[in-house]
Amino acid sequence: MKRVETVIALPLLVAAGGCGEPSARIPTYHEDVAPILAANCASCHRPGAIASFPLLTYEDAAPWASAIATATAQRTMPPFSMDNSGACNTFVEARWLDDAEIATIGAWAAAGAPAGDATKAPPEPTFSPAGLDRVDMTIDMGLTYHPNEQVEDDYRCFIIDPGLTEDRFITAFDVKPGEARQVHHLTLFALDSPDAEEAAATLDAEEPGPGYTCYGDVRVPDARWLVGWGPGESALFFPEGTGLRMKAGHKTVLQMHYNKENGVFPDRSTIDLRLAESVPHEAVINRIADTDLRLPPRQPAHSESEEVTIPPYIDSVTLWGLWPHMHTMGTKLRVTANHRGEEMCLAQVNRWNFHWQGFSHYTKPITLTGGDSMRITCSYDTMGRDTVTTWGEGTYDEMCIAFFFMTEQE
Incomplete structure (x- = not known):
């Protein structure tokens, strides 16, 4: 936690008197934290939704301040599988806090979760999805x-x-x-x-x-x-x-x-x-998968990979988004492409959680051409297993897949 506290003060510095040294401004719930929770957490953390407790008011959030700071610093919350930092693409549906937002929550929790000025609080979020323009x-x-x-x-x-x-x-x-x-x-x-x-x-x-x-x-x-x-x-x-x-x-x-x-x-x-x-363009969901898994037991970090090549008769494929998938022993997943001799990152999952999965669309679609290759690498923690784990659909089997929403041109 000390490392997080050292980082979190930096974006909140304001000028101080005396020798001109900066001092840290302590963030408050109403001014600083409430807007972050409303935009990124409240859709699940509200009465009647999937989360087990609400985060709509100061009274809701304050008892959970330390847990919120830990979960956001570790990026286990908000739940989103892909790395959305820009190091390996960004995604339209990303539930992702930037470093300054994580720092603000951490500093607020470390200061004892001060409420601040309630008159400066944003309006309580409302939930009325626009839905479809028509239902067929x-x-x-x-x-x-x-x-x-x-x-x-x-x-x-x-x-x-x-x-x-x-x-x-x-x-x-x-x-x-x-x-x-x-x-x-x-x-x-x-x-x-x-x-x-x-x-x-x-x-x-x-x-x-x-x-x-x-x-x-x-x-x-x-x-x-x-x-x-x-x-x-x-x-x-x-x-x-x-x-x-x-x-x-x-x-x-x-x-x-x-x-x-x-x-x-x-x-x-x-x-x-x-x-x-x-x-105009019929899309398909195609996958890259390593189906020949043999995961040895008692290994804290075991990785396996599979590579496929796009058939040369295909002129190009456009990747619009993807859904990665492993089971409960998965820890990390990475998909790359070799496009005309240069490696491209297609997806990076740094902390896999089987219970939070979803489809995510790229903010900028990716185009590959016939002859390019794609590689998937999945990592697993098998410390809890005594026997070799293989590919399968059962609870105690494993998988290594990335499903892509894509269109292709021949």
């Missing part, structure tokens, strides 16, 4: 589900038939969690073939009650990503001119992740979709 379809679970009270995190998959008679393209979506206190994230996948639909139906039939267990993955070969959402996110609009195809006559699988930290409540979540008959 709503994906509905079709039932009310009561999460499993015997597990800390319930991952449940539900088969849903959108009823499309013609292909359509998703260009934007808005998730409406039925119970924001416990819906940790959700993902919607397309089942594009009879085999995929049959595999999902078999899993559903094998378990009592609605849906089936699907920790980490929907457990269906070739399920294709359509929608991904995490707490605090509002309506998401895909880059102009792009969209993801929904095929007529095929079903989808909705993966729900329920966390019971705030209790267990019946849920019926929905997803509003904006659709187009066609788009």
Whole structure:
């Protein structure tokens, strides 16, 4: 903590009298900290949302001052997987405090969390997401589900038939969690073939009650990503001119992740979709993955890598965003590209947390060309394992993936 306190005073220095030496101005909640929490934390830390305590007032925040300072200094909060410092790109959806904001919170906590002048406090944040400009379809679970009270995190998959008679393209979506206190994230996948639909139906039939267990993955070969959402996110609009195809006559699988930290409540979540008959550039979700994992036990830092080459017949690919994915032993992830002989950083995850995942779009899309290569490197802490861990979809298996939202030109 001493190192943090040394740094945190620097952006808050003001001129002092006497010998002209600067003195540190102590930040206060109402003037300095409240605007930071309102902009970056309150969407989850409010009554009825996923966080276990609110951060809307001084009375809310002051008892948690030390914990807030620690979590922000360690960048475990606000939750965001990618490094958004600019060292490896920046992202539209980033929940990211700059160094000065972290320093301000640290100095406030170290000074005893002073309240300051309440007349200078910003207005209490309001939460009224704009939503979509139009809703062409709503994906509905079709039932009310009561999460499993015997597990800390319930991952449940539900088969849903959108009823499309013609292909359509998703260009934007808005998730409406039925119970924001416990819906940790959700993902919607397309089942594009009879085999995929049959595999999902078999899993559903094998378990009592609605849906089936699907920790980490929907457990269906070739399920294709359509929608991904995490707490605090509002309506998401895909880059102009792009969209993801929904095929007529095929079903989808909705993966729900329920966390019971705030209790267990019946849920019926929905997803509003904006659709187009066609788009200039059909987007796809492609992945780079290291599926040949063999992680030795009792290793504090073990890394494995995989490299792929973009086929030379492809003129170019544009990367618009990505979703990294590992399981619970993952610690770090990095994706790079070799573009015409020069290395480019595509994604850097410095502190992986399996429980906070999401899709992030680049503020500046990245273009690669045929013949370029991409490499993914994942790091793991296997100290808690006694046997070799391999690739798999189960709780005690591991993965190493980066899913990219991309368009390509041949």
